[in-house]
Amino acid sequence: MTGVAVHLNGLRRTFGTVHALDNLDLSIEPGEFVALLGPSGCGKTTALRVLAGLEDADSGQVLVGGKDVTSQPANRRDMGMVFQAYSLFPHLTAQANVSFGLSLRGRSKSSARAKEMLELVGIAQFADRYPHQLSGGQQQRVALARALAIEPSVLLLDEPLSALDAKVRVQLRDEIRRIQTEVGTTTLFVTHDQEEALAVADRVGVMRSGKLEQLAAPADIYLTPATPFVAEFVGLSNRLPGRVVGQEVEVLGTLLPLLAPASPAAVTALVRPESVQVTPETDGNGRVLTTSFLGPISKVTVTVGDVLVVAQVATDRLGSLTPGTPVRVTLQPVPVALA
8 A cells, every 4th residue: 555645735724713724735646644743623523524624624625646636525535444432332242343344345255354353453353343342553553544444545533542541542543653654655644642652753843823833853842843832842941031142042150052933031931841950969959849750761940049940860779869959950952943
């Protein structure tokens, strides 16, 4: 299966006074996996629904494989979709659910194709079970197999993992990426989970108020955010007072490079917790306020004067960073954005 290019050109969609899509442009390369990320109401699901044909745009154009499908109904767009709700037929077995779309299309050997897809998603052994006999993760695998069985030109994933528990969610997101890479289907994945988006996508689009703030590789989104909104929305950041000095900003006595030029002034710098170094020191500039155990990496909150600073440290260091411990807080010279 080979992917096709997708282009959303100048899409607008309003609901009353709300601009769900505000002149949205988005291009997805053939076989690419793009994730749309953003807060509730930013327009990411509306964009997916317009691409699927489940929602009409007020204006703009939808191109799939070079063809204008803007006015085509959903059933003629050759797309597979997986929803947050599994949407399986309760009276059909897993295999019959996967075969259903094939049968509607008059495909011969639908049973063999269904078995092949269940094998691909790793639950061939449950082919004869009904939905109520499957776990949530297994049901979502059936839904994914059903979407892929028809060999769609585009795969649409609308928060497919949000109803699953944490461990199953991680396992299934990795499976989705493996399967997408194997079959090569162009994929648009909508999620509010930053970790999911950054972990599986070739590129991540961060949306706000119906517009794309940035579309880039996951590492670029995190390390070189294009706007203050992206810097604050993706990952965690300390908001620390600073002053612009030339092409740098002075924060807690350290000069840090700027991601974008700024005029000399008092500013708020966005500093990642992993860029903060905390070392026990009797005559340090801060004091540990709280610690939070988060597995192999833990969070330490420090007061530096009247400023709160959050740092990430290896958990095996927590013994020397108990609340009340005087510490020296320093910052790594990593480029930062300004709020």
